[in-house]
Amino acid sequence: MIPQSDSEADGPGFNYAYLDERSKRSIRRAIMKAVALPGYQVPFASTEMPLPSGWGTGALQITASLIGRADRLKVIDQGADDATNAASIKSFFKRVADASTTTSTADATIIQTRHRIPEQPLRSDQILVLQVPQPEPLRRLTPRARETQRMHAYADYGRLYVLLYEDITRHREVATSYDYPVRVNGRYIASPSPIPKFDNPKMNRSRGLALFGAGRERRVYAIPPLTAVESLDFEDHPFSVQRFPAACSLCGSRTSYLDELVTGDDGARRFVCSDTDFCTTRQHDRNARAE
Amino acid sequence: MTNGRLGSVVLEARGVSMQFAGLRACDDVTLSIRTGEVLGIVGESGSGKSTLLRCLGGILQPTAGTVHLRLAEGAHRDLWAVDEATRVQITRTSIGLVHQNPRDGLMMDITAGGNIVEPLMAAGARNYAALRATAVDWMRRMELSLDHIDRFPADFSGGMQKRLQIARCLVTGPRILLMDEPTGGLDVSVQARLLDLLRHLVKELAMAVIVVTHDLAVARMLAERLLVMRAGQVVEAGLADQLLEDPQHQYTQMLVSAALRL
């Protein structure tokens, strides 16, 4: 709502979810274009948010343009709901959107995340909003926008595959372990954001919608539900994910992404699920079964 | 002409002109070339020969004229009338352009092997072992030591960089090869070796080759037909030995006699 006069300054001073409706519409338009062209980076008019750029302003704007009164918002950072950044983003939306928030992946309708994808597969009514610092997967090849645009336009991705070739030649395997580039819907190559490559397979034919926001770079892109997402590889050197040497010491999971914690000066270490909600839920289930 | 090696016309340029502000780099050039042929384009600096090559190679749009490619039975393309995506697709697979400066044709931050096989990866090749084998094969064919396959082009001598560039151009099996001063900047003995290699390659692969050079000896060695360019125009054309031994045009006579005096 655009204030019509100064008397409206007595009000909250901002629209629902902080952004005015016009801005929200333009962001949603950009999102629609992104959904229509899976993996293609759509430019958008990124605006000032009460968060420094580089801290998730892109994702913040996406969430702000989508969130409504019926939504339940979950925000995680490195898999944890209680991380500082995640917590402050949640309280921001509580304030400007009167939003209901949750830590439960199963309960959430919008999940904003940095650096991880939740272990639990998404449903078709859920939207994942990822924070992306550098949306351009070809940036590692050249700083020139003209060149990266041309490469995307002509699907001229040879040079990116050359990097894989060089890695295999030098290290016998691809050295990249996070922000591992993917081909979306068989066409555009995209950066999945700095998630560990462990999470890449989760994007393939996910039932939920994944939206990627880069505020500083002013780009938004999307992976619509049930879209094919392949991590780049060679036929004879197929993509593979990290394996952990132990199970989660809290919930016993052998399938989730684990954080390594050093517990003492003697170098003792424990492995714990990075996805806190996943871990807690498993612990409850285990306890419930025990009774 | 169906006997021997001379095949059908594979590239035809008609009335190609390139006008820059205040300068007509190419002026109404018409030429054609057949599979199995080597056409030499000779001229001094500023004659427009390099500009012409770029127009033929699909990287510089001429301000007038057409460039037609006949790449397969019935498939006939007007290079500058199709949309850019199609043109990129055609040039990537059918035309190899060897630049005068190897740095324009090589990725200096990628290994030699990587440089050679990148065009294949760009075209969709996804088997590492096969790519590696192709890289090794081309290193051998271009007489580059296999020790260098994982080294960077910046570590190579000028002659080696030229050979690497040629390998990179040939790996996709283009029907047309365009070379801009293939022996420029090389010592005489290195030149001789490269020319020999080129002659063998031209015989082996059924390609049409256009060599642009200011060096008449190079033209004589590689080409059967020559075009002489001056100030953007073709002043004389014909058999290589005829142009060099019995030049008709005043400019050609001057070029030839100047070369002989050296």
Add this chain to the structure above:
Amino acid sequence: MDGRRVPLDPDEVLRLRNVSKTFTLHERDVSRSVLADISLSVRAGECIHLDGPSGVGKSTLMRMIYGTYKTLTGEILVRTENGDVDVVTADPWTLIELRRSTVGYVSQFLRVLPRVSAFDVVLYPLLVRGIDRDKARATAASMLSRLGIAERLWDLSPLTFSGGEQQRVNIARGFAADHKLLLLDEPTASLDAANRNLVLEVIRDALRRGAAVVAIFHDRDVADQVVTRQVSLESVSVENVSTASAALANSPPAAESLAAASY
């Protein structure tokens, strides 16, 4: 096909009609007429000897037949499998094809390319003619043997060969492809007696196979052994140095207008 052109007789391989050659050197503003109104007919099995004093234009005429020198007037018809070709009006592709399939040129010296082996020198013209690779290799081997080039030399570049050896490789190359018209410019000049005889035998063989030969021989004795007809250029050509060049030596300024008038 030129409406005025009279086709070759069934056994004619080469016919020149009213062929002239003038060299125009633009820089010196000089025009030099070397050959005028030459006509000649050569049949299969003939070995024509082009005779005449040095400088009269024998090599020039050979080069005109081959297309190395450009002919501006007259007609030079060569019989090919696909009809008669007029070298004077043919486009470069036709001439390239003509040289591959029909007309061979053997000069006094082998043009040596550094890393091409003697075997490849002889092999290449055969391959380019479309001859099957195995057959071509066999032919090349047999030609080299015939001309006395030891097998251990075949994989070497002729660069290190003696002049005589090089020339024998040259002959092998020229005759291996069984061209129907052969132009020989002093082919035996650098050979000793024994090797000369080898070459003469090769020439006779080609003639027996129905080839036509136009040759310039340095040595009268050699010529007598194989030539079937003498053609003396002295009697058919007119060497004419234009008055312009003579004037050039005496009074340069006047020469310009004279030179302009000469062509």
